[in-house]
Amino acid sequence: MTTLVLSHKDCLAHDPPGGHPERPDRLRAVDEALSAGAFSALERRAAPLGDPALAAAVHSQGHIDRIQAATPGEGSVAKLDPDTYMSAGSWDAARRALGAAIEAVDQVMTGQAANAFCAVRPPGHHAEKETAMGFCLINNAAAAAFHARNAHGAERVAVIDFDVHHGNGTQDIFWSDRDMFYGSTHQMPLYPGSGHKTETGAGNIFNAPLNAGDGGARFREAMEAVILPALDRFQPDLVVISAGFDAHRDDPLAMLNLVESDYEWVTQRLMEIARRHGGGRIVSVLEGGYDLRALARSTSAHVASLMNH
Numbered sequence: 001m002t003t004l005v006l007s008h009k010d011c012l013a014h015d016p017p018g019g020h021p022e023r024p025d026r027l028r029a030v031d032e033a034l035s036a037g038a039f040s041a042l043e044r045r046a047a048p049l050g051d052p053a054l055a056a057a058v059h060s061q062g063h064i065d066r067i068q069a070a071t072p073g074e075g076s077v078a079k080l081d082p083d084t085y086m087s088a089g090s091w092d093a094a095r096r097a098l099g100a101a102i103e104a105v106d107q108v109m110t111g112q113a114a115n116a117f118c119a120v121r122p123p124g125h126h127a128e129k130e131t132a133m134g135f136c137l138i139n140n141a142a143a144a145a146f147h148a149r150n151a152h153g154a155e156r157v158a159v160i161d162f163d164v165h166h167g168n169g170t171q172d173i174f175w176s177d178r179d180m181f182y183g184s185t186h187q188m189p190l191y192p193g194s195g196h197k198t199e200t201g202a203g204n205i206f207n208a209p210l211n212a213g214d215g216g217a218r219f220r221e222a223m224e225a226v227i228l229p230a231l232d233r234f235q236p237d238l239v240v241i242s243a244g245f246d247a248h249r250d251d252p253l254a255m256l257n258l259v260e261s262d263y264e265w266v267t268q269r270l271m272e273i274a275r276r277h278g279g280g281r282i283v284s285v286l287e288g289g290y291d292l293r294a295l296a297r298s299t300s301a302h303v304a305s306l307m308n309h
Contacts, residue, residue, distance in 0.1 A: 003307045004113035005034060006100035008047040011121050013089025017077055020085065021253060021290040022122065022135040030119045030286065033296035034303060041307065043113065047120060050098030055138050057146040058173045063130050067091065067137050080132045094122060094137045097285075101144040104283040109152040109238065114309045115271075115282040117243070117302070123287040125167030125242045126192060134165065134192055141242045141285045142173045145180055148238045155179060158236040160227065161186070162219075162266055163244020163287045164254040166195030166207070170242065175201040181234045183227040185210055185219060187247065187254050206230045210247075215257035219247070220265060228269055235277040239270055245289030245298035253290050260301040267305035280309055 012024040034042065052064050071091045072078045078086040097120035104116035118140070125141055126134030141159050148154040158181035159174070161167040166186040171194065174180040181204050186195050188209035195207045208222035231239075249257040274282050284306065289295035 001111070001114040002041055002043050003303065003309070004043045004045060004104065004107055004116040005119055005303070006045050006047045006104055006116060007031065007119040008096040008100070010089065010096045011093045013087070014093035014122050015087040015089060016085040025292060026289065026295060027119060027121050029292040029296045030299050033300045034119065036300070038304065045103070047096045047100035047118070048103055049092070050095045050102055052095070054102055054147060055098055055143055057150060058129065058139050058142040059127070060130055063132070067094065067132060084132055084135055090122065090137065096120060097122060097124065097140050098138050098143055101140040101283065101285050102147050105144045105148050105152070105238070108281045108283055109148055109154065114280060115306050116284065117306060118283070118285040120286055123244070124285070125161055125163060125170050125287050126165070127169040128172040136169060139169045139173060141240050142170050144240050144283050144285065149179070154237040156181065156234055156236050157238045157240065158183065158231055158234060159240045159242055160231065160270055161242035161244070162247065163242055164247035164251065164256055165191055165244070165288060167242055168192045168194040171199065171201070171205055174204060178202045178204050180204060181231065181236065182206070183231060184208070185222050185227065187212060187256050190254060210256060212255035213257065215249070216259060216262040219258055219262055223266060223269065228273065232273050232276070236274070237278045238281045238283065239274045239278065241270065241282065241284040242287045243284045243302060244287030245295050248289065248291065248294040248298055250291040250294040251289065260297050263298045264301040264305050267302050271305070271309065282306065
């Protein structure tokens with residue numbers, strides 16, 4: 001078995017207005033980085049179109065209908081909130097991102113792949129049960145977690161989120177579900193304003209906020225003190241990673257100072273826990289990361305670590 005990468009050209013068709021940080025070039029940068037010779041052993045598959053019914057495990061039907069209905073005609077954009085847009089290709093892009101996450105779970109849970117990385121956009125971790133926001137339409141990581149339970153009988157599923165922005169959507173969806181674990185490091189204060197240590201849900205939510213200017217040492221300390229011990233106690237059958245790389249020191253949207261070796265380290269630590277409790281099963285889904293070079297290097301470090309299973 002090897003590491004599976006799922007992506008699709010339709011994810012390039014989600015095209016917000018010019019100057020928007022969540023732009024198609026993000027995915028092009030990731031694709032180029034993973035085309036290097038060091039990644040020749042990856043298995044690559046085209047992401048299928050996700051069934052919107054699978055999104056209904058984490059979103060209301062009204063939310064799904066609103067997203068689909070907001071799809072504009074060619075050459076125009078629809079504004080869902082001050083940061084979140086839809087273009088003519090956005091609905092299909094969102095379905096491909098969902099489909100990648102679902103297919104990744106199917107492949108990993110059935111032992112067809114050791115682990116998987118979904119190189120997709122738009123991202124998902126800000127999408128709440130009823131609300132699209134923060135560049136996000138459908139919560140792919142949460143949908144993956146629920147699919148692991150509903151389709152494969154996973155009893156305990158964890159989402160670990162190291163995006164620089166707190167994944168309010170995943171927290172909202174998991175809030176009262178003791179068999180779903182959410183752990184997040186993120187800069188605070190910063191958009192969307194959630195992620196305080198006191199936000200604990202049903203005892204299944206673990207937030208470890210960081211301060212502007214914090215770097216790798218503080219990030220690793222937060223992971224070691226809060227997230228990783230709680231995850232180990234939870235004993236996950238599957239670990240889903242919300243892999244945002246915008247805590248990198250070169251990213252323009254925040255003020256943390258992580259570097260590639262920090263992403264390599266956290267990936268390895270999550271793999272250790274996944275091996276201990278869940279046969280090494282990991283599904284990683286791309287979230288943020290807006291400096292193209294930093295995104296490419298960080299993704300490379302993350303995927304290279306996944307390959308070393």
